[in-house]
Amino acid sequence: MTTITLSFDNGPDPDTTPAVLDTLARHDIRSTFFVLGDKLRDRRAIAERAHEEGHWVGNHTFNHIVPLGMSSIEGISTSEIARTQDLIGDLAHPRRFFRPFGGGGILNDNLLNREALRYLMEGGFTCVLWNVIPEDWIYPQGWVERALTLCFQRPHALIVLHDLPTGAMTSLDRFVRTARDRGARFEQDFPRDCVPLERGELVSPMESYVTDASA
Numbered sequence: 001m002t003t004i005t006l007s008f009d010n011g012p013d014p015d016t017t018p019a020v021l022d023t024l025a026r027h028d029i030r031s032t033f034f035v036l037g038d039k040l041r042d043r044r045a046i047a048e049r050a051h052e053e054g055h056w057v058g059n060h061t062f063n064h065i066v067p068l069g070m071s072s073i074e075g076i077s078t079s080e081i082a083r084t085q086d087l088i089g090d091l092a093h094p095r096r097f098f099r100p101f102g103g104g105g106i107l108n109d110n111l112l113n114r115e116a117l118r119y120l121m122e123g124g125f126t127c128v129l130w131n132v133i134p135e136d137w138i139y140p141q142g143w144v145e146r147a148l149t150l151c152f153q154r155p156h157a158l159i160v161l162h163d164l165p166t167g168a169m170t171s172l173d174r175f176v177r178t179a180r181d182r183g184a185r186f187e188q189d190f191p192r193d194c195v196p197l198e199r200g201e202l203v204s205p206m207e208s209y210v211t212d213a214s215a
């Protein structure tokens, strides 16, 4: 049996995120929203609604422009994480979820630099990666079949989707119904192998996600 965990990155978006929340509520599914500080500033009510409805709110950097592993300017990583966490405030989960980003969803050493990893460890953060990238931003309709194929190849899938106005989220309902029809169950918590750092403690090696450029 396949378990699926949904996550939504790069929001909140004023139109898309409420529609995603409606869909998830209709299906009684809880997920995690990895938000950008820069968007959260003016749209906190959306994240508050997500939190009230049982979803988790995680940190996905402030402006999402340069992957932290590609940034060598001292202080940038700290600022990208800290400013966003301040804005999340009391909407944060006690595990303090943080998800890095890299180009095209590839898990490599672009994700973090030394400063970022140190900050996450000292700050008691939980680093949440992923194992299914259906590229909804490239295939606003076709992501559904891609995601289904990828999910059913593993016991516990953690999907990255984007609550952005690409049109992709209009197919979320179809994805959920089809996955359930095929026997999947939905769970909020993440597969363990996608969480190398738990409340600041390393639970699996992170060297491959950390560049040495700013060591």
Ligand SMILES: [Zn+2]
Pocket: 009, 010, 060, 064, 101
């Ligand atoms: Zn992202």
